[in-house]
Amino acid sequence: MRRDYDQIRKQLAYNIRVLRGQKGLSQEALAFGAELDRTYISQVERCVGNPSLLVLCKIAAVLNVDINELFVEATLDARQ
Amino acid sequence: MRRDYDQIRKQLAYNIRVLRGQKGLSQEALAFGAELDRTYISQVERCVGNPSLLVLCKIAAVLNVDINELFVEATLDARQ
Numbered sequence: 526m527r528r529d530y531d532q533i534r535k536q537l538a539y540n541i542r543v544l545r546g547q548k549g550l551s552q553e554a555l556a557f558g559a560e561l562d563r564t565y566i567s568q569v570e571r572c573v574g575n576p577s578l579l580v581l582c583k584i585a586a587v588l589n590v591d592i593n594e595l596f597v598e599a600t601l602d603a604r605q
Numbered sequence: 606m607r608r609d610y611d612q613i614r615k616q617l618a619y620n621i622r623v624l625r626g627q628k629g630l631s632q633e634a635l636a637f638g639a640e641l642d643r644t645y646i647s648q649v650e651r652c653v654g655n656p657s658l659l660v661l662c663k664i665a666a667v668l669n670v671d672i673n674e675l676f677v678e679a680t681l682d683a684r685q
Binding site for chain 2: 528575577589591597
């Protein structure tokens with residue numbers, strides 16, 4: 526399994542949206558927990574911007590998942 | 606499995622070093638392939654700096670692994 530930047534960015538956007546929904550968090554709540562601006566979360570979820578590792582770690586922490594779960598394919602549906 | 610930023614950064618640094626060694630690539634060769642400066646690769650391998658998602662994708666592409674393999678624990682030794 527090898528994916529390019531666009532594929533990974535799309536999966537990241539999708540996974541954050543799904544995980545955030547599973548936790549019942551708004552973009553504002555995720556942003557607040559991760560000490561980021563709400564528009565930044567919105568950008569990541571729309572595949573805009575290029576988040577840093579630190580930002581990804583902060584988002585993963587609020588969503589209570591390991592960083593790899595932000596990129597993983599296919600397992601998200603099974604968990605819903 | 607949940608890890609914080611420092612743990613993830615350390616694992617990333619270790620994994621890039623190991624994967625690069627497995628491919629027989631110098632830091633210069635990895636940097637050239639990923640269109641990055643050699644000092645930047647050196648920084649990431651020393652847990653300095655905060656690489657962006659695009660940089661991580663470029664490094665993974667040159668190492669011919671999926672992005673998740675840059676963060677994964679424990680499987681690297683088995684592959685050597």
